Amino acid sequence: MFPPAPLDPEALERAARLLADAHSVVAFTGAGMSVESGIPDFRSDDGLWRRFPPEHYATIEVFHQNPDRVWTLLRAMGELVKHAVPNDGHRALAAMEAEGMLKAVITQNIDGLHTKAGSQQVLELHGTWRGLHCSLCFHVDPGGEALPDHTPICPRCGGPMKPPIVLFNEDLPQVVVTRAWSLAAEADLMLVIGTSLAVWPASDLPDVAAGNGAALVEVNDRPGALRYRQAVELGGAVAHVLPRLLERARSFRQP
Numbered sequence: 356m357f358p359p360a361p362l363d364p365e366a367l368e369r370a371a372r373l374l375a376d377a378h379s380v381v382a383f384t385g386a387g388m389s390v391e392s393g394i395p396d397f398r399s400d401d402g403l404w405r406r407f408p409p410e411h412y413a414t415i416e417v418f419h420q421n422p423d424r425v426w427t428l429l430r431a432m433g434e435l436v437k438h439a440v441p442n443d444g445h446r447a448l449a450a451m452e453a454e455g456m457l458k459a460v461i462t463q464n465i466d467g468l469h470t471k472a473g474s475q476q477v478l479e480l481h482g483t484w485r486g487l488h489c490s491l492c493f494h495v496d497p498g499g500e501a502l503p504d505h506t507p508i509c510p511r512c513g514g515p516m517k518p519p520i521v522l523f524n525e526d527l528p529q530v531v532v533t534r535a536w537s538l539a540a541e542a543d544l545m546l547v548i549g550t551s552l553a554v555w556p557a558s559d560l561p562d563v564a565a566g567n568g569a570a571l572v573e574v575n576d577r578p579g580a581l582r583y584r585q586a587v588e589l590g591g592a593v594a595h596v597l598p599r600l601l602e603r604a605r606s607f608r609q610p
């Protein structure tokens with residue numbers, strides 16, 4: 356691993372000024388948000404995809420053919436999620452919302468940490484690890500055992516169940532997608548945090564925001580995923596950068 360890029364004080368000033376002055380701010384988060392919470396990026400060298408290649412363990416087709424195999428991945432993922440706790444970055448976003456600086460968090464993460472940190476408006480594009488959901492009849496068991504020994508079976512139709520997280524080739528939750536895209540289109544600032552924009556269609560969201568005139572601020576240990584020259588890049592770990600961004604934006608908002 357390379358060390359994170361240093362935080363540029365001038366970029367922090369510009370980003371904080373944008374945050375303090377904007378009227379409709381959304382945060383868009385990815386795997387980098389939760390690394391300091393103990394969940395390595397699934398795509399990294401120590402990530403889950405190295406042990407469980409997605410094409411063999413994480414597609415909806417494999418789940419229909421061989422749910423037990425997908426559950427070997429789900430158990431490993433569930434162990435990571437179970438032990439993870441929100442970091443200072445999650446808490447800073449929750450505080451921004453509570454103080455009226457942030458409208459919503461749109462996340463690609465399935466770990467539920469934004470909600471645990473206190474964020475109210477959280478749109479989980481790839482679903483979340485909460486309860487169980489039948490892949491055939493869509494029956495939902497909200498209190499379903501998170502880490503069962505065997506593939507849980509739907510009491511209604513006998514189909515295999517899994518947490519309502521989105522597998523590869525599975526449709527994104529449409530209500531969430533519609534709301535996320537409209538928030539991005541209405542935003543005048545999007546904070547793009549801890550994502551390398553590798554997963555489509557979520558990766559289109561900054562374009563939707565920028566195409567409608569929003570400013571973009573990228574927070575990442577190695578920024579550079581955005582294609583916009585005017586984007587403000589804040590290098591550094593999210594748990595370090597976001598509290599500083601919040602603190603500086605607060606100072607600009609004081610009367």
Ligand SMILES: [Zn+2]
Nearest residue numbers: 489492509512
């Ligand atoms: Zn069912």
